[in-house]
Amino acid sequence: MDDDAVFKALADASRRQLLDRLYERNGQTLGALCADLDMTRQAVAKHLVILEEANLVSTARQGREKLHFINPVPINGIAERWINKFEQRQLGMLSALKKALEDEGDA
Amino acid sequence: MDDDAVFKALADASRRQLLDRLYERNGQTLGALCADLDMTRQAVAKHLVILEEANLVSTARQGREKLHFINPVPINGIAERWINKFEQRQLGMLSALKKALEDEGDA
DNA sequence: CATATAGGCAACCAAATGGTTGCGTGTCAA
DNA sequence: TTGACACGCAACCATTTGGTTGCCTATATG
Numbered sequence: 001m002d003d004d005a006v007f008k009a010l011a012d013a014s015r016r017q018l019l020d021r022l023y024e025r026n027g028q029t030l031g032a033l034c035a036d037l038d039m040t041r042q043a044v045a046k047h048l049v050i051l052e053e054a055n056l057v058s059t060a061r062q063g064r065e066k067l068h069f070i071n072p073v074p075i076n077g078i079a080e081r082w083i084n085k086f087e088q089r090q091l092g093m094l095s096a097l098k099k100a101l102e103d104e105g106d107a
Numbered sequence: 108m109d110d111d112a113v114f115k116a117l118a119d120a121s122r123r124q125l126l127d128r129l130y131e132r133n134g135q136t137l138g139a140l141c142a143d144l145d146m147t148r149q150a151v152a153k154h155l156v157i158l159e160e161a162n163l164v165s166t167a168r169q170g171r172e173k174l175h176f177i178n179p180v181p182i183n184g185i186a187e188r189w190i191n192k193f194e195q196r197q198l199g200m201l202s203a204l205k206k207a208l209e210d211e212g213d214a
Numbered sequence: 215c216a217t218a219t220a221g222g223c224a225a226c227c228a229a230a231t232g233g234t235t236g237c238g239t240g241t242c243a244a
Numbered sequence: 245t246t247g248a249c250a251c252g253c254a255a256c257c258a259t260t261t262g263g264t265t266g267c268c269t270a271t272a273t274g
Contacts, residue, residue: 029220045221045222065221
């Protein structure tokens with residue numbers, strides 16, 4: 001998995017919104033995803049390409065329609081491989097910070 | 108918590124690298140974080156500001172040094188509030204995708 | 215066939231981003 | 245006090261990004 005592509009894809013609020021919409025109703029067409037989105041169809045299409053390239057969205061052609069499906073695997077990957085790394089030591093980190101702030105308070 | 112700031116802060120590989128370095132050794136100074144980083148001190152400083160504004164890094168002044176501490180709370184926030192949302196339905200999503208691909212295969 | 219509908223491609227543009235250089239400020243130590 | 249050291253601030257620059265418009269292709273449907 002390409003961590004960087006996934007993080008960059010998730011960095012944009014419009015793209016997160018698209019994922020939210022696909023979460024609510026999976027397998028939508030480009031046209032459906034454009035509805036009420038205050039963006040041109042082409043802008044949405046570009047976002048979907050970025051999500052596809054990050055493997056966050058998979059597509060299936062059906063006639064002249066292209067259905068979009070959310071793919072939670074890369075998100076899982078981040079959560080497991082990168083984020084949990086920090087959770088592990090969370091308490092240790094917080095107490096280290098607290099101590100440092102106290103030391104600074106003394107000075 | 109400002110989701111957007113956190114996602115944008117995490118979107119840059121240099122900033123993730125800085126977090127990795129702080130994970131390895133917490134409480135480093137700007138100078139220490141610059142070492143071997145093939146970037147000017149000012150560039151690193153800018154990244155640290157962004158991490159600070161996203162509340163991913165906390166700082167404590169100590170004399171003329173500024174110590175940087177990783178803060179795992181916002182990462183936790185994302186993992187819990189946003190990412191788990193997708194994990195929940197992971198199996199359902201994957202089976203829906205599989206079915207759609209099969210349908211497309213028939214056409 | 216003719217035409218509407220769903221989507222793809224490419225050029226273009228403004229603003230944000232990631233980086234630089236140059237210089238100023240505060241703190242420690244000889 | 246004088247200089248070295250750690251950092252902050254600001255201007256500037258190239259590239260990326262998010263968006264637009266215009267036009268083209270492909271699939272349905274009268």
